[in-house]
Amino acid sequence: METLFQNGSKFNLILGSDILSPYFYLILIASLYLSFRLGFPQIRFLFLALKILTGNMDFKGSKGQLVHSQAFFAGIGSSLLAGSVIGTALAIAYGGIGVLFWIWVMSLFVMPIRFVSSTLAVKFRNQLPSGRYLSGPMYFIEKALRAKWLAVAFSLASMVTVLLFGGIFPFVGLTYITKEGLNLSGLSGPISISVILLFIVIGGVRRVGRASSILAPIGITLFIFGYVSLFSNAMISFFGFLSDVTNEAFSIKALQGGGAFGVLRALSVSLSTFFLSTETAVGKSSGIAGVVRTDYAAKQGLVSMLASFFEGFIMATLVGFVLYSYGAVNLETILSFPARILEQKESLSVILFCLSFLCFGILSLAGWFYSGEQNAFYVFGEKFSNFFRMLFIGSTLGFSYLYVKYGIDVLSFVMHWGYIAAVITSVPLLVSLMLLGKSANFELKKYLSESGARYEIFKDFYLLFLTLLPKNLISKIFGYFSTLRLPRFMMIPILKAFAKAYKINLSEAELEIKEYASLNQFFTRALRAEARIIDSAVNAVVSPTDSKITSFGNINQSTIIQAKGIDYSVKELLGSEKYYPFFTNGKYITFYLSPQDYHRIHSPFAGQILGYYYEPGKLFPVNDLAVLNIRGLFPKNERLITFLQTEYGKVAVIKVGASNVGKIRVTYDNKIVTNNWIRFAKEHHYKDVSIMIDKGSELGRFEMGSTVILVFENDTIDLTNIALGDKIQYGTTVGNFRSKTTKLPVKA
Numbered sequence: 001m002e003t004l005f006q007n008g009s010k011f012n013l014i015l016g017s018d019i020l021s022p023y024f025y026l027i028l029i030a031s032l033y034l035s036f037r038l039g040f041p042q043i044r045f046l047f048l049a050l051k052i053l054t055g056n057m058d059f060k061g062s063k064g065q066l067v068h069s070q071a072f073f074a075g076i077g078s079s080l081l082a083g084s085v086i087g088t089a090l091a092i093a094y095g096g097i098g099v100l101f102w103i104w105v106m107s108l109f110v111m112p113i114r115f116v117s118s119t120l121a122v123k124f125r126n127q128l129p130s131g132r133y134l135s136g137p138m139y140f141i142e143k144a145l146r147a148k149w150l151a152v153a154f155s156l157a158s159m160v161t162v163l164l165f166g167g168i169f170p171f172v173g174l175t176y177i178t179k180e181g182l183n184l185s186g187l188s189g190p191i192s193i194s195v196i197l198l199f200i201v202i203g204g205v206r207r208v209g210r211a212s213s214i215l216a217p218i219g220i221t222l223f224i225f226g227y228v229s230l231f232s233n234a235m236i237s238f239f240g241f242l243s244d245v246t247n248e249a250f251s252i253k254a255l256q257g258g259g260a261f262g263v264l265r266a267l268s269v270s271l272s273t274f275f276l277s278t279e280t281a282v283g284k285s286s287g288i289a290g291v292v293r294t295d296y297a298a299k300q301g302l303v304s305m306l307a308s309f310f311e312g313f314i315m316a317t318l319v320g321f322v323l324y325s326y327g328a329v330n331l332e333t334i335l336s337f338p339a340r341i342l343e344q345k346e347s348l349s350v351i352l353f354c355l356s357f358l359c360f361g362i363l364s365l366a367g368w369f370y371s372g373e374q375n376a377f378y379v380f381g382e383k384f385s386n387f388f389r390m391l392f393i394g395s396t397l398g399f400s401y402l403y404v405k406y407g408i409d410v411l412s413f414v415m416h417w418g419y420i421a422a423v424i425t426s427v428p429l430l431v432s433l434m435l436l437g438k439s440a441n442f443e444l445k446k447y448l449s450e451s452g453a454r455y456e457i458f459k460d461f462y463l464l465f466l467t468l469l470p471k472n473l474i475s476k477i478f479g480y481f482s483t484l485r486l487p488r489f490m491m492i493p494i495l496k497a498f499a500k501a502y503k504i505n506l507s508e509a510e511l512e513i514k515e516y517a518s519l520n521q522f523f524t525r526a527l528r529a530e531a532r533i534i535d536s537a538v539n540a541v542v543s544p545t546d547s548k549i550t551s552f553g554n555i556n557q558s559t560i561i562q563a564k565g566i567d568y569s570v571k572e573l574l575g576s577e578k579y580y581p582f583f584t585n586g587k588y589i590t591f592y593l594s595p596q597d598y599h600r601i602h603s604p605f606a607g608q609i610l611g612y613y614y615e616p617g618k619l620f621p622v623n624d625l626a627v628l629n630i631r632g633l634f635p636k637n638e639r640l641i642t643f644l645q646t647e648y649g650k651v652a653v654i655k656v657g658a659s660n661v662g663k664i665r666v667t668y669d670n671k672i673v674t675n676n677w678i679r680f681a682k683e684h685h686y687k688d689v690s691i692m693i694d695k696g697s698e699l700g701r702f703e704m705g706s707t708v709i710l711v712f713e714n715d716t717i718d719l720t721n722i723a724l725g726d727k728i729q730y731g732t733t734v735g736n737f738r739s740k741t742t743k744l745p746v747k748a
Helices: 004-014 017-037 046-054 068-075 079-095 099-123 137-145 148-181 188-202 204-234 238-249 259-277 284-289 297-304 306-325 331-342 348-380 382-406 408-435 437-451 457-468 471-482 488-501 519-523 570-574 624-629
Strands: 540-542 547-554 559-563 566-569 587-592 600-602 607-615 639-646 649-656 664-666 682-685 691-693 698-702 707-712 717-719 733-737
Touching (some): 017 099, 017 259, 017 408, 046 068, 046 306, 068 204, 068 284, 079 099, 079 259, 079 306, 079 331, 079 348, 099 137, 099 238, 099 284, 099 297, 099 306, 099 408, 099 437, 137 148, 137 348, 137 408, 148 348, 148 382, 148 408, 188 204, 188 348, 204 306, 204 348, 238 306, 284 297, 284 348, 297 437, 331 348, 382 408, 488 519, 566 570, 570 649, 570 707, 587 733, 639 698
Antiparallel strands (some): 547 587, 587 707, 649 707, 664 698, 717 733
């Protein structure tokens, strides 16, 4: 079987192998230097990077326009799927299946390149008065290296790369998919893609981010289903595949007598093909990373380096496994492999596979489009960036027309010149990244020292596992089972075991344990009338729950302390645009309800219920481990906030959902239902009715446990007799109001 290494002229016609080897040696030097300079962050902080990507360390009060996951998928939309597929196939075609082993090794070392590029993009970004962010390698080249000429040279080369490598090449590839895989005739496919692309990019980078949060999960899901259904029946043993890859990687015979020079040439060209296809050191992803909403530049840097991990270790392995299983390991068999798949193009599996490439292809074009206009704006200003947008759409459609008319030669042409342009663009960027490694390392140390970020592997793995779980679905299922009414001979032992495990004081319950028909009924049990005493002092504010006090104090402007080194925005917590300004510089108390506690919620003071705000968030657990490690945990979770007007000021009673909380219910409005299948944020004000509630009266309940947060208006209360970690019963005084400010009832 002939590899492309044995017939370099064919490969040179496709890509231009003479220019690939220098790229490989430059990226190898940069990878090794930055790995040692930064202390191998790709190994030390891998799980920390995954935590940041999943969003459990976001800080919504930070400046920026995209969250980490949106920037990640928008930045690597093409490289994660299409780039990995094309790059792996061409690398194997040139160097044989053994080159996959060296892709794994090299992927580990190139991760710091993306870390440094994205970290610097955030650190040196510009913000216009309109709120728009300008970012990309040209800004940190100019500001940090003080080399305006080099920044301009990079931007000019980058615009050519965007048009050829990021625009025309993937667009023609998508035209091939719509024509050959989805049977769309003529230009109907390209025009449809253009319309979708324009809809996304006209909305700016925020819409690009929102599109990425929709298209990326859909694309990944479709790819997995298509991959499994198409190829699973013909796959060889995976461990046998790994063994063959390893053996071939160290087999000189596999290179057919090329000698030492042949070995180096085969590796350099093969690996260059893969890493260029996955857009490593081309600058596109860092331009999008620069607009991310983050409180530390290094956070997005850590997220960005995961791209190389997914591309090299996961996608390349999946692609190589399929090709090797089907015997597609040389030029002819690899080039004919797409036709073999499309023989089944009427099947659902192939349609799903093609649609997955369309999702990521559109996402890729949007990312490249944004990167191109950023470079055009940098060199020539706003007017030329508008012209560049039209040039991007016009050139992609024009070459798609040429492809439809003249066939595969058009794709080979744009592929050849696109890769050459990408190599030229990477040179100034790689040199700049090596020179600025010290600056990125400073940002990494700053983040680790100031943020309290933790990167213990087992703890990070646990938090990552929590983040990826379908928490809302699990909680709904748990809530369903908690309401099941089993036969008494089964239910009574279950209730007794539950009570014993959590040391529940049964003497306080309103009913005997045998009278509860379900676990949920027992969990939401009422207490005997005399079990709690409500402080009757006129200005005494009482605890709304049986719970543990986990945090309390002053709201600093609009920030609440979650735990040591971690805080969150009161605006994000409350949601309501109408009421949150009242609580700036106020006070707060956080109450944690364990499974042992009584789970009904009572009013902390007499007053009028003005309305509520419901936010359908996640359902992370609210235990100590989560509170100490998940940034902005409470604003992330599902919340139902009751706004209470007292004679002394407003109080927000925030009921926070958590894992295994089936529902949050309130007594004043039976229309409110949480944790539904379809959920939307909702704010409601009681304008036509005055709903009054007494101090200590039941306000609501958790169906399983969670957290309540009381937030008080500024200058209305003094917190008394409480300390961190205190176990407290509802009705106990937690503070005293100062002086009356209004009479009830009031208008909502």
